[in-house]
Amino acid sequence: MKEIILIKNGELALKGLNRSSFEDKLVKNIRRRLKSIGDFDYKKSQSTIMIEPKNEDTDLDEVVEAISKIFGIACFSRAAAIKKDMQEIMPATVEYLKDELSLASTFKVNAKRSDKTFELKSPQICEELGGYILDHFPNLSVDVHNPEIIVTVEIRDNYAYIRGGQIKGAGGMPVGTGGRAAVLISGGIDSPVASYMMAKRGIELTAIHFASPPYTSERAELKVVQLLQQVSKYSGRMSMLVVPFTQIQEQIKDNCPEELFTLIMRRAMMRTANIIAQKQNCAALITGESVGQVASQTISALACTDAVAQMPVFRPLIGMDKDEIVAISRKIETFDISIQPYEDCCTVFTPKHPKLKPSIEELEKAEELIPLDSLIEKAIEEVKIIPIFANKE
Amino acid sequence: MEAYLDNSATTQLCEEAIAEMTDMLKNNFGNPSSLHKVGTKAHLSLQSAREAVAKKLGCEAKEVYFTSGGTQSNNIAVLGAVNALSRRGKKIVTTAIEHPSVEECMKALEKRGFEVVRLMPENDGKISVEALKNAIDKNTILVSVMAVNNEIGSIQPVNMIKPIIQKAGSPALVHTDCVQAFGKIPVSPSKLGADIISISSHKIHGPKGAGALYVRKGIRLLPEVYGGGQENAVRSGTEPMPAIIGFSAAVNALPDIKAEFEQVKHIRDYFLDKIKKEEAITVNSPEDALPYIINISVEGLRSEPMLNLLSDMGIYVSSGSACAKGHKSKVLESLGFEDDRIDSALRISLSRFTTKQEMDYLFEGIKKCQAQIRKK
Numbered sequence: 001m002k003e004i005i006l007i008k009n010g011e012l013a014l015k016g017l018n019r020s021s022f023e024d025k026l027v028k029n030i031r032r033r034l035k036s037i038g039d040f041d042y043k044k045s046q047s048t049i050m051i052e053p054k055n056e057d058t059d060l061d062e063v064v065e066a067i068s069k070i071f072g073i074a075c076f077s078r079a080a081a082i083k084k085d086m087q088e089i090m091p092a093t094v095e096y097l098k099d100e101l102s103l104a105s106t107f108k109v110n111a112k113r114s115d116k117t118f119e120l121k122s123p124q125i126c127e128e129l130g131g132y133i134l135d136h137f138p139n140l141s142v143d144v145h146n147p148e149i150i151v152t153v154e155i156r157d158n159y160a161y162i163r164g165g166q167i168k169g170a171g172g173m174p175v176g177t178g179g180r181a182a183v184l185i186s187g188g189i190d191s192p193v194a195s196y197m198m199a200k201r202g203i204e205l206t207a208i209h210f211a212s213p214p215y216t217s218e219r220a221e222l223k224v225v226q227l228l229q230q231v232s233k234y235s236g237r238m239s240m241l242v243v244p245f246t247q248i249q250e251q252i253k254d255n256c257p258e259e260l261f262t263l264i265m266r267r268a269m270m271r272t273a274n275i276i277a278q279k280q281n282c283a284a285l286i287t288g289e290s291v292g293q294v295a296s297q298t299i300s301a302l303a304c305t306d307a308v309a310q311m312p313v314f315r316p317l318i319g320m321d322k323d324e325i326v327a328i329s330r331k332i333e334t335f336d337i338s339i340q341p342y343e344d345c346c347t348v349f350t351p352k353h354p355k356l357k358p359s360i361e362e363l364e365k366a367e368e369l370i371p372l373d374s375l376i377e378k379a380i381e382e383v384k385i386i387p388i389f390a391n392k393e
Numbered sequence: 394m395e396a397y398l399d400n401s402a403t404t405q406l407c408e409e410a411i412a413e414m415t416d417m418l419k420n421n422f423g424n425p426s427s428l429h430k431v432g433t434k435a436h437l438s439l440q441s442a443r444e445a446v447a448k449k450l451g452c453e454a455k456e457v458y459f460t461s462g463g464t465q466s467n468n469i470a471v472l473g474a475v476n477a478l479s480r481r482g483k484k485i486v487t488t489a490i491e492h493p494s495v496e497e498c499m500k501a502l503e504k505r506g507f508e509v510v511r512l513m514p515e516n517d518g519k520i521s522v523e524a525l526k527n528a529i530d531k532n533t534i535l536v537s538v539m540a541v542n543n544e545i546g547s548i549q550p551v552n553m554i555k556p557i558i559q560k561a562g563s564p565a566l567v568h569t570d571c572v573q574a575f576g577k578i579p580v581s582p583s584k585l586g587a588d589i590i591s592i593s594s595h596k597i598h599g600p601k602g603a604g605a606l607y608v609r610k611g612i613r614l615l616p617e618v619y620g621g622g623q624e625n626a627v628r629s630g631t632e633p634m635p636a637i638i639g640f641s642a643a644v645n646a647l648p649d650i651k652a653e654f655e656q657v658k659h660i661r662d663y664f665l666d667k668i669k670k671e672e673a674i675t676v677n678s679p680e681d682a683l684p685y686i687i688n689i690s691v692e693g694l695r696s697e698p699m700l701n702l703l704s705d706m707g708i709y710v711s712s713g714s715a716c717a718k719g720h721k722s723k724v725l726e727s728l729g730f731e732d733d734r735i736d737s738a739l740r741i742s743l744s745r746f747t748t749k750q751e752m753d754y755l756f757e758g759i760k761k762c763q764a765q766i767r768k769k
Contacts, residue, residue, distance in 0.1 A: 214701035214766065253767050343697050349767070 073169030178202030190288030199235030401742035442641035466591035473614030518547030546686030555586030599643030
């Protein structure tokens with residue numbers, strides 16, 4: 001039996017004239033993600049995307065797993081493609097959905113007929129198929145208002161498609177329809193979650209990671225690669241730009257007042273990210289900050305870091321509690337990677353008593369003590385680029 | 394130049410082990426439990442491996458059981474002994490500085506209602522005989538004390554335990570984790586007064602995936618591994634023959650313990666002499682520790698950047714113990730060191746292949762770290 005995937009677009013259907021370009025983007029994203037699994041035919045019609053494996057051996061479980069992580073899909077389903085003949089449709093339905101049907105107690109049949117030349121009309125299809133199912137599953141009765149299972153039959157141009165329950169998609173918008181932004185990623189719990197949330201709104205990601213060898217290790221960098229690979233199962237492929245940050249941190253440590261270390265460092269990161277983001281055609285920056293989590297994330301501290309950014313800074317976690325962030329990181333399976341205990345660049349030199357309400361003026365004055373611009377320029381020259389793919393792309 | 398100085402984490406395979414394993418992998422793939430010729434060939438190899446380990450330990454071959462390594466040996470020993478003796482008492486005596494494969498078993502046993510007494514080392518890194526005397530009583534069923542601590546190398550008075558047990562009229566068995574001691578100091582049931590001994594292959598230039606347990610004859614363990622009854626039902630599961638053969642080859646290749654000990658001690662003392670003049674470097678290992686393990690702290694420099702920078706230079710050491718990445722060392726804490734000193738601890742661990750040149754190179758490396766890394 002030939003099995004296919006049917007995708008119904010959620011929010012996309014609302015987008016009026018843009019719809020077709022959004023759909024094109026979505027199909028492109030799906031194509032790229034499924035490339036390593038097999039060869040497929042893609043068809044679009046009436047806000048439905050049909051994916052048909054060219055080879056019957058293709059592992060559809062793997063396809064379902066991949067598709068459930070692609071943004072821009074509200075829900076989707078597996079369906080059997082059957083010859084358009086009631087004598088074939090009926091036994092095929094019973095065979096295809098036997099596991100689901102034998103475990104349920106109520107059902108209804110839903111028929112759609114876009115091929116108006118088909119021998120039966122929709123209510124007749126429901127009646128015949130419903131009766132056939134009842135004959136084969138004594139455990140079932142019909143409930144048209146609140147059925148456990150809806151058996152859907154769609155009579156289209158080439159085939160009749162049969163499907164049972166729907167699978168929930170990842171929601172959101174197709175990645176790439178929202179432009180491009182650069183995310184500052186450290187290796188902690190928060191930034192992968194922030195990346196995921198912005199990708200969900202259709203934003204394509206570029207990742208910027210600050211490395212401070214020997215204070216941070218090769219393992220810390222590998223950990224970030226691993227985190228981004230996991231994120232890219234949702235966001236699609238991206239580049240990770242590794243910025244050597246040791247010299248800047250050491251200069252700050254050697255020359256600036258201790259209580260301001262963290263903020264000067266974060267401002268230096270923001271300045272650096274800003275320049276890199278512009279070069280990479282990003283229109284915004286993304287961070288995993290949330291108000292009050294640590295001293296550098298008070299409102300006034302955030303204002304100080306924002307002051308050096310020349311583009312919008314998105315902080316999707318800004319109003320979230322740690323346990324809410326952790327819940328998402330567990331869902332997207334980044335949590336276990338994040339908690340590997342390697343030092344990251346943010347904790348290399350932490351002042352004993354960081355200033356909670358710093359002013360921009362005093363930070364600017366402290367920053368004059370080091371040649372920040374030339375240090376940043378040098379760091380950017382030495383940026384290393386690592387391509388990130390979802391494991392199987 | 395490279396200097397691998399993390400031999401307490403694992404060691405490089407010796408040539409003898411590589412040769413015998415290669416032969417095994419190519420020519421001897423049988424299951425020792427099979428009755429046909431192919432199986433018999435493997436069975437005979439297994440027997441001679443068992444005899445080699447038994448000879449080194451000074452015990453009978455039937456008292457040696459192969460396991461998957463130190464962790465499994467410790468699990469079978471602790472849980473197996475307690476399960477077997479649980480009707481005779483509810484108390485277990487151990488130390489606060491055991492390897493996690495012992496400590497985590499203890500935590501599991503506590504949840505099952507056993508009382509676990511964890512003795513703290515004195516400031517020489519050793520458990521005192523007095524403390525053992527006070528802890529062991531008639532209700533005690535197991536005393537588990539490691540022979541050599543894996544982080545600082547302190548040698549524990551394991552041989553004193555048996556007489557204390559006998560005097561107290563206790564039914565307790567003595568288990569000792571000899572993973573760090575085996576091949577470095579004499580490890581034998583009679584010398585240590587031990588009923589159960591854990592050893593591991595990959596700390597003595599053998600492969601990972603094999604270890605052994607000595608269990609004195611007449612003692613029956615009730616381990617929590619169920620299966621086909623291999624290794625006298627102590628550790629079911631088809632024997633990992635290549636690893637076991639590599640283990641026995643490494644055991645056979647161990648040189649005379651006394652001569653090797655002196656050689657390593659000489660190199661250790663050479664290094665200690667060098668750092669003696671350095672005010673910023675303190676030695677955390679006690680003076681009479683096993684010379685294979687040198688634990689030091691460099692003032693103001695945290696372990697992780699030191700380890701990273703040394704690694705860039707081709708010098709491989711560890712911070713605390715590699716088994717517990719990122720956790721504060723319990724051993725150093727129990728010795729009463731301040732947090733800063735614990736934060737800076739580096740474990741340098743030697744093998745019989747370590748040279749003076751490597752120690753010189755390490756010394757230079759530490760000096761470079763001091764010049765380059767900013768204090769925290």
